[in-house]
Amino acid sequence: xxxxxxxxxxxxxxxxxxxxxxxxxxxxxxxxxxxxxxxxxxxxxxxxxxxxxxxxxxxxxxxxxxxxxxxxxxxxxxxxxxxxxxxxxxxxxxxxxxxxxxxxxxxxxxxxxxxxxxxxxxxxxxxxxxxxxxxxxxxxxxxxxxxxxxxxxxxxxxxxxxxxx
Numbered sequence: 539x540x541x542x543x544x545x546x547x548x549x550x551x552x553x554x555x556x557x558x559x560x561x562x563x564x565x566x567x568x569x570x571x572x573x574x575x576x577x578x579x580x581x582x583x584x585x586x587x588x589x590x591x592x593x594x595x596x597x598x599x600x601x602x603x604x605x606x607x608x609x610x611x612x613x614x615x616x617x618x619x620x621x622x623x624x625x626x627x628x629x630x631x632x633x634x635x636x637x638x639x640x641x642x643x644x645x646x647x648x649x650x651x652x653x654x655x656x657x658x659x660x661x662x663x664x665x666x667x668x669x670x671x672x673x674x675x676x677x678x679x680x681x682x683x684x685x686x687x688x689x690x691x692x693x694x695x696x697x698x699x700x701x702x703x
Contacts, residue, residue, distance in 0.1 A: 543608040547571065548617025556605060563607060564588045564599040566613060575615035575644045578672075586673030589645035589652070590614050598650030598672075615644035618651065625649050626693045630686035638677035649673045650687045659691040666691075 541556045547567075547621075555567070564581075567573040567590070576599055579587030583598040590599045591613040618625040627650045630636070637643045651671050653659050666687045667680070675683065 541605055543605055544603075545607065545609075546611040547573070548693050550615060554604070559603070559605045561604050562600055563590065563597075563602045563604050563612070565591075567599065567612075573614050573616050576648075577641055577644060579642070579645075583637075584641070584674075585645075586649060587645040589643050589648040589673060591648060591652050591655075594652070594655050594658075604687045613648070613651075615648060618647070624650070627654075627686065629689040630690040631683070632695070634682040634686040634689065636679050636682035636686040638679050642673060642675045642677075646670070646673050646675065646683055650683075650690065653687070654691055654694060657685060661688065661691065663688060 541559055542553060544553050546552070554570070564576060564578055567576050568578065568643065576590055577587035578600065579585035579690065581600050583601040585597065588599040589596050592602070592607055592610050615625070619628065627647050631647060633645065636646070649670055649672070653666070654667060658665070658669050663684050666684050670687070
C-alpha cells in the first residue's frame with residue numbers, strides 16, 4: 539500500500555509517496571530526500587541530534603512519523619541560511635566556538651531557533667540551558683552554545699526594539 543503525503547520542506551512543496559507508513563521524518567529527510575544535515579544520533583529521542591522545526595516548533599524527527607505530518611511546513615538545517623548569508627544562530631555558533639566535532643550542531647542550532655521562535659529564550663543563561671537540555675553535546679561545548687544563543691537572541695530582538703522606539 540502506497541500513501542501520498544505533501545510536505546513543504548525548506549520552503550519547497552514536495553509530494554512524497556510512502557511505501558511504509560512507519561517511516562520517520564528523520565529517515566525520510568536523510569534517506570529519501572538527501573537532507574543529511576539532520577543527524578541520526580540515538581534514534582530514540584534522547585539526544586536531540588535530529589531536531590527540526592515542524593510548523594515552527596522544534597521536534598525530534600526520529601520520533602515523528604512522516605505520514606502524521608501531512609501538510610506540515612518543515613525546516614531543516616539546510617533551509618535556514620539565506621544564500622551565502624548565515625542565520626544569526628549559525629553565525630553566533632561560529633563566533634562563540636559553540637561546536638567541536640559538529641555532529642550535534644545542526645540539532646543544537648535548530649533547537650535554538652525553535653526556542654527563540656517559541657519566545658522561550660529570553661536573556662537568562664539558565665533558562666536557555668534548561669530549554670536546550672534535550673540536545674546533548676558529547677564534546678561539552680555547552681558554555682559556547684549558551685553564549686551563542688544569548689547573542690543570537692539579542693541580535694534578533696534588536697531590530698524589533700529599534701522599530702518600536
